[in-house]
Amino acid sequence: MFTLRRWWDRHRIQTVLAGLSLGAAVFLRQTQGAVLYETYQLLARPFQPNLERKSALENARFQELQERLTELESQNQQLRSLLGYVSENKRSGITTPVVGRSADHWWQQLILGRGQKDGVKDGAIVMAPGGVVGRVISVTPRTSRVLLLSDPSSRVGATVSRSRYMGYIRGKSSNRVVMEFFDKVPDVRQGDVITTSSLSQLFPAGLPVGRVESVNLNKSPAPEAVIELTAPVSFLEWAVIYPHAQSSLSRSSPPADRESESQP
């Protein structure tokens, strides 16, 4: 008892301080560092780009439009034979500056300067000049965190816009993603446009993703293609957030093994 008290007298302050800091750390962990990101956004605001479209990004924008055109042409041919096509309403997006990147190197994430207060919700789609870049995974009042397509844990259903062959893409930690096909011999060539597929639950169908850079049909267990993302993921300055409710249609027959996304 006496030794305990003597220990306590000597180490009281240290113990209290250590307890306080550990408590604060656990709090920050449980709240996903919301306080930190809010402070970060507050401090970073003066340095944020004023959302002007830079000439460097215009080329990517042009490519995005071209890809959308290819996608629409292909879709149009299919739809001619179908009746009762209901077009999806165009929704307006929230333009936001990119204020930061992932706080470590293993995750490919973006910090955006808009949050709950601006109407951003979990699961919203993030587009950039050039195409889709990722999905919102956590929101604080004024910031939101985006898991990029190029993160290895991000898996999204995709389709070859010309031949409609399907597969899924997973990140390769740069501005490249790898597409694995479901078919053994897919019709895919270098330069083909890849878009998100209608099987995707996390993304609406038909968003441009990128172009095929190289194809490896001999890869086992499934043929693979390396896709170059059209959006300049490594030097994004601004992005547009579109709200996305996960469709109930795909929930009836979920291709669970085909598209999964491990959420942090």
Place this chain on the structure above:
Amino acid sequence: MKTESLIATLQDRPIARIAVNSAVTAASVLLCLLVSPTRLLGMELAGIGPNWLLIWVVAWSVKRTAFHGALAGLTLGLIQDGMTAHEPTHTLSLMLVGILTARLRKERYLREDFISVALIAFGMAVIAETVTAIQYSFQGDRSLVEIWTYHQLIALGSAVLSSMWAPIVYFPLKHWWQQMSALEQQT
């Protein structure tokens, strides 16, 4: 003149000294946390920046016990988990960094502080990224080839940058903590 009176006040009041010391330490941690998501010019190599939290843990542990190092690693690891993702956890790598840095008998090998801190930060960054890579390997949702190819890039990039920027965090903190412990000795 002003600083002298400040020092005198701190000397007289141990509670104030502890409060100021903790506040400065916490502020330095906050600064490291807030710099982590940025990729400023000159602080970036192929999209990889310095590991600021690791630098802070190294700076903290260099002249402290292994237990203190582990505690700092645990605290900062938990915070970094919150800022990125809970799995794989950053606590393991940062705790290991804290313990190893504290156990390192660097006086035996190197006299120069500047070089030694940079070297320690270099080595510790490699160790920390390796620990994370091992965790990913056990998790098993990525292929091993992918993990370890990426590990090479991250470990080297983060080690080079961390060792370059380590003195910026280390020297002010070392100076401050030395001053504080000197005041403590006097009372």
